[in-house]
Amino acid sequence: MAQAGENFMLESSGLNHPKSTAVSALEVPFHRASVGAAEIEAVAAVIRSGWLTTGAQSFEFERQFAKYVGARYAVAVASCTAALHLALEAVGIKPGDEVLLPTTTFTATAEVVTYLGAKPVLADVDSRTLNISVEDAARKLTPRTRAIIPVHFAGQPCDMAEIQELAGIHHLHVIEDAAHALPSAYRGKRIGALSELTAFSFYATKTLTTGEGGMVTTDNEAHVRRLQTMRLHGISRDAWNRYGPEGSWYYEVHEAGYKYNLTDIQAALGIVQLAKCDEMYEARRRIAGIYDREFAAEALEVPAAPPDRSSSWHLYVLRLNRACLRIARNDFIRELARRGISASVHFIPLHLQPFYRHSYGYKPGDFPVAENEFQRCLSLPIYPSMTDAEIEQVVAAVLDIAQSYAS
Numbered sequence: 554m555a556q557a558g559e560n561f562m563l564e565s566s567g568l569n570h571p572k573s574t575a576v577s578a579l580e581v582p583f584h585r586a587s588v589g590a591a592e593i594e595a596v597a598a599v600i601r602s603g604w605l606t607t608g609a610q611s612f613e614f615e616r617q618f619a620k621y622v623g624a625r626y627a628v629a630v631a632s633c634t635a636a637l638h639l640a641l642e643a644v645g646i647k648p649g650d651e652v653l654l655p656t657t658t659f660t661a662t663a664e665v666v667t668y669l670g671a672k673p674v675l676a677d678v679d680s681r682t683l684n685i686s687v688e689d690a691a692r693k694l695t696p697r698t699r700a701i702i703p704v705h706f707a708g709q710p711c712d713m714a715e716i717q718e719l720a721g722i723h724h725l726h727v728i729e730d731a732a733h734a735l736p737s738a739y740r741g742k743r744i745g746a747l748s749e750l751t752a753f754s755f756y757a758t759k760t761l762t763t764g765e766g767g768m769v770t771t772d773n774e775a776h777v778r779r780l781q782t783m784r785l786h787g788i789s790r791d792a793w794n795r796y797g798p799e800g801s802w803y804y805e806v807h808e809a810g811y812k813y814n815l816t817d818i819q820a821a822l823g824i825v826q827l828a829k830c831d832e833m834y835e836a837r838r839r840i841a842g843i844y845d846r847e848f849a850a851e852a853l854e855v856p857a858a859p860p861d862r863s864s865s866w867h868l869y870v871l872r873l874n875r876a877c878l879r880i881a882r883n884d885f886i887r888e889l890a891r892r893g894i895s896a897s898v899h900f901i902p903l904h905l906q907p908f909y910r911h912s913y914g915y916k917p918g919d920f921p922v923a924e925n926e927f928q929r930c931l932s933l934p935i936y937p938s939m940t941d942a943e944i945e946q947v948v949a950a951v952l953d954i955a956q957s958y959a960s
Contacts, residue, residue: 610817622745624770629815633754655685705734708865763819836937837866
């Protein structure tokens with residue numbers, strides 16, 4: 554994830570100082586994990602138990618997570634990257650295949666396609682939601698296209714009806730990248746219960762964290778068996794079955810698998826976090842509502858909110874109307890930093906990154922919507938433990954900069 558302060562390959566407006574030079578003593582970080590005594594005790598209990606790796610806590614986390622999102626099965630893994638990789642492997646993606654995905658995403662979405670020798674085929678995004686443009690994705694279809702990975706950007710669900718229709722017509726596997734999307738919902742159903750496979754992230758900054766970790770949800774029992782085998786070296790029994798009281802030392806290697814299992818230490822964190830997932834969501838939704846109300850100005854564009862879906866508000870992505878401002882996005886972020894606010898940018902479109910340019914021939918100008926929106930977007934702090942004073946400081950800083958540099 555790109556963090557504030559990186560070089561974002563953008564022009565600078567060459568500003569010296571803003572008209573308002575006030576600098577607040579209060580520092581508002583971009584993110585602060587919502588973990589506390591309950592998480593500490595849960596981890597301590599696992600350590601005291603003597604069983605640290607994948608075991609009873611991991612299996613209980615899977616059970617509770619599947620129930621929470623409304624899926625039949627959940628398989629815990631080491632990261633969302635691992636979840637996406639295993640999902641693609643489970644549906645049989647192989648060398649020479651092509652997989653559609655948006656250019657506006659983190660590199661993990663595309664890199665996992667290359668792990669299997671397949672080609673990531675990028676598509677532009679919708680200017681309102683910043684999710685994949687189904688229309689542009691349809692233009693990129695070839696006889697080699699086998700799957701599509703919709704990314705629920707910032708937690709805002711993609712138009713899954715359109716995506717499922719496209720996939721149905723062209724016999725594509727749908728693997729949702731829901732790294733941002735717990736607990737997002739589309740037409741009354743939670744993300745995680747809509748498609749063949751869905752991958753979640755429990756990275757440190759996500760809406761539910763286990764430090765590092767991920768989950769795959771599905772209703773397909775055959776996929777579950779494959780995911781469980783491949784997440785731990787392709788062996789017939791995991792360590793829990795071999796070393797637990799009912800286990801046996803004997804195992805067989807059926808595939809060349811991976812080391813992608815989640816530990817019980819992480820799962821214990823996840824169980825506590827899941828129990829307060831709704832509470833944390835309501836806190837983020839409240840902050841998003843304040844931002845929406847305060848930033849309803851001509852120079853600022855708040856995130857789109859289609860009525861048939863709800864965002865997890867993992868990110869709050871504000872966009873600048875550059876025709877109304879005499880300040881570039883990077884300078885806006887620097888001015889926020891001077892006022893004690895840490896902001897970030899999501900994401901540098903993949904087609905602008907050296908690897909995807911050199912490997913697949915992408916170049917600037919290939920995806921004009923993604924490029925235009927990238928040039929004017931920034932992500933503001935939004936997390937459950939934000940105080941009213943911190944929220945007020947973010948609002949005051951954004952409005953001060955916008956007013957100081959209004960054109």
